[in-house]
Amino acid sequence: MADIQIQNLSKSFGAFNALKDMSLQINDGEFVVFVGPSGCGKSTALKILAGLEAASGGRIIIGGEDVTELAPGKRDIAMVFQNYALYPHLTVRQNIGFGLKMRNTDKAEINARVERAAQALEITDLLDRRPKALSGGQRQRVALGRAIVREPRVFLMDEPLSNLDAALRVQMRAEITALQRRIGVTTIYVTHDQTEAMTMADRIVIMRRGVVQQIGTPDELFNRPNNIFVAGFIGSPSMNFITGTLARDDKGVFIEAGGLQLRPEGAVAHAASAYIGRSVICGIRPEALGLAAPNEAALEVEPMLVESLGSEAYVHFRLPGHQVAIPVAGEHEHEGRASGTLIARLYDVDQSLIGRQVRLAIKPNTSIHLFDPATEEAIK
């Protein structure tokens, strides 16, 4: 177990900069998730940490030791791959013990440690099978077994759940988190799935186009995003973005949006006073919208689509003149929600909303985020 310092790490492939000046301090035993869309540099960063790619610049220090120039096998790290990388010709037992065998560990010691790892992952009865005879979840466990059996200083995980189906992913997510907490090994986990990042991480590093956008706890990223990209990437469904001109009255600053006054509060309102009379982008989470009371000021919209999830419903609507199309969330940035459609996440909706006017209001005590349209940075 060890802490990790990443200092000004960069990687370029010719003229393309895959990673730009990444610096990060990861504490001993911490679970850090690198998240971002494809091509954001998260996997490149992980490969450089593993020693599978050479860095173009910067240093990596693990447990006080500079490992930047060390071979992967000498870094005392273990890695779990997206497709598990289990050797098809070896049994589960041989797969888990492979790393120890390569290091000429005593046979009895290998057996004992493989048994211990198998017990921890509840795969003892699979030890003599080949990977072909295992299900996706079982393969995932074997891949984890191969990582924990060596008792390394650091775990690196490269999208380990992306080959599993949705239900199994939720289960394995919880298992990996519990395992990491139990063993306490410093872990860096790469994913493009913000839900995985939010549920598993002690801290999240959100990246875009090779640049770290924000580093913080899941709550910090959700409640105080640094910029539009972070605001849109974290949270599902994504944050709604509405454009409008900032005005001030005796109750404070506000933005007029289709019959609704959006009033930022606290530090945001204070910082926003510099933007009076200027156009800003206002961010509202879908869960901040609710059905308005009969005499309350409300946003009257006609839903385009209502997706019912049983206990809640996603109401899609448009706000002509105010909606902003910002491509954000998703594995691929260009596939993000760029239509400008807004979403309200409503609970306890007991009737069909399609085909009739819906009156939406901002729930009390919810945050209104403001962003500078030019820099896309948060106004806070």
Added chain:
Amino acid sequence: MSEFSQSRPAAPIVRRSHGLFGIDLASPRHANKLGYLLLAPAALLILAILVYPMLLAIDLSFHDVKFATLSFGADDYTLKNYQRLFSSPEFWNAIRTTCMLLLVVTSISLCVGMGTALLVNQQFRGRSFARMLIALPWAVPEVVAVVTWVWILDASFGVLNWLLLKAGLIGGQVSWFSSPGSAFSAVTMVMVWKGYPFISIMILAGLQSIPEEFYQAAKVDGANVFQRFIWITVPCLAPVLGVTLVLTVLWVFRDFSIIYVLTGGGPVGATETLAIMTYEEAFSFFRMGYASSIGVVTLLICAVISAFLVKKTSHAIY
């Protein structure tokens, strides 16, 4: 949504095709009939040019005939050919030569093929050109290549002797085809030259199918380059190696033109394989029954070797 929900004009009704003899071969019920129909020409061809001559040869081997006849069971059946074959020192010499050639050519070709495949699997400038260069001997027609080699190895005018003399490796000109040892070496060299590209191409294809993550995982686990070769490359190549080995073994077994053009089986039977012996008996001495019995024994040996190799390598992985 509304723009998508407008009523569409009704699609035209698809007319049923009655196909061949009123049978629609595209329908799931008749799909296997189409399969048989498509396979029939190939199956008939195999029957005509492979199975029939094979049966004919087996039949011939049990008859004491000088010239081939196309009628089955023309004479009384006899085991004379086989009795003569198994008591003939030439036959055992041919078996020994074939086995030696098999062992030497296959193992050297495998090593050279593996080495070159690993080499051109690396990233380097001019890789495509290197790959083409390695595959080149495979593309040259066998007889053309061997005639060229005959000139290269010629005792008086050969470029090899000239090179070796210039390099000071030999004192005088070597007559490659006059002593048993050098003739066998010359045959081996030309067969390896002709045979390794196939192995190289097959292994290269196999190497490219090994996921990069296997190597990355092994690197992280601390495996050095030799450990990665032994524990990942070789086992992952096992299915490809198996098929390649079977095909190479069969090629060495049945290859005729290289040896015939280079040495004609000589000197004193040093390079006389079963294939050469069969040809000699059939077309030099016109002992068709006897030649057929050699052919049948060769067939049996080939069948046993391929069955063994296929069985062995199909269990080597997964």
